[in-house]
């Protein structure tokens with residue numbers, strides 16, 4: 001466990017109770033302001049610590065890496081320098097922000113340059129994402145979908161408990177939180193229609209997911225074992241895998257989702273490091289039947305991360321529609337990465353691997369409107385008197401996630417997106 005995780009640590013930067021970003025978190029992101037181009041930053045309370053400024057002042061001189069990597073368009077170069085570097089930078093930042101450390105605290109000129117109010121900054125995509133994979137690793141979600149669309153008696157397909165099912169998604173249309181998404185258009189076909197028709201999606205949905213970002217690459221032909229996997233995982237973000245259910249239903253046979261998914265996916269801007277999540281490890285649920293040897297693992301590989309989804313209609317009367325937890329995942333990230341590379345598939349720095357919709361055991365913990373409204377059969381009542389089966393134009397979907405223990409809250413900030421009418 002890193003010294004930067006000590007629950008006793010306090011920062012000289014004010015961190016309000018309930019903040020996602022205490023000194024024990026220190027997630028990495030990319031930002032810009034009206035005065036400055038893109039640069040790397042670390043969130044602390046309501047501020048961003050500008051890493052380029054901190055490096056320029058010589059405060060990171062003890063750590064060997066190219067300081068220019070902190071003012072490139074994305075974090076790929078920085079996180080690609082390896083965990084030895086990124087962990088050392090996080091620990092050094094922890095020292096610099098510590099209440100007892102005067103280096104930055106008592107240097108008013110530098111402090112004014114290095115600390116930027118989050119409200120004055122625009123967050124940017126933290127990484128350029130070369131490849132994106134979406135898994136399907138929540139047993140509750142896969143079971144719910146199986147019950148709805150196939151056979152309640154055999155809801156899980158025969159392969160599901162033997163391998164982490166996944167597919168390759170579209171990296172180019174992943175956007176940062178706050179980016180509006182237009183309702184997609186496409187082909188749909190009603191069950192009783194003779195032919196498909198074309199028009200705006202009518203069953204637009206969110207999928208509550210988390211994703212990990214890799215910080216280390218492999219060569220084609222190499223595999224990563226479950227024991228090595230976490231060395232490749234830099235950190236995690238919240239992920240909304242927007243889904244057009246009517247388009248999906250018509251197009252997905254036999255190769256899986258295509259245009260129902262690739263019109264846009266949203267990530268939260270701060271990458272919370274695995275280092276910061278260390279205190280929140282929990283056991284993976286029991287896997288029965290026994291998995292093949294390359295999927296076996298040792299230790300606590302799941303993480304206890306509370307998750308929630310809120311729908312905010314145009315009039316602002318929001319409603320929390322789901323409260324779930326990342327700990328429910330049947331397949332853990334180490335197994336996902338081991339499976340992904342067991343055939344020799346290479347991974348790249350900045351790749352994004354999403355969990356699949358994270359549903360818990362009860363209807364209030366389901367991670368999509370498809371499940372929450374049970375295909376539209378059980379609409380939910382909004383606080384403004386309207387109801388929702390799926391997402392309407394001008395609705396904003398906000399996802400939040402955090403871990404909490406010993407009075408320390410490690411949060412992910414927001415993953416938010418507003419739906420605009422079809423173009």
Ligand code: MN
Nearest residue numbers: 207241356357
């Ligand atoms: Mn998904």
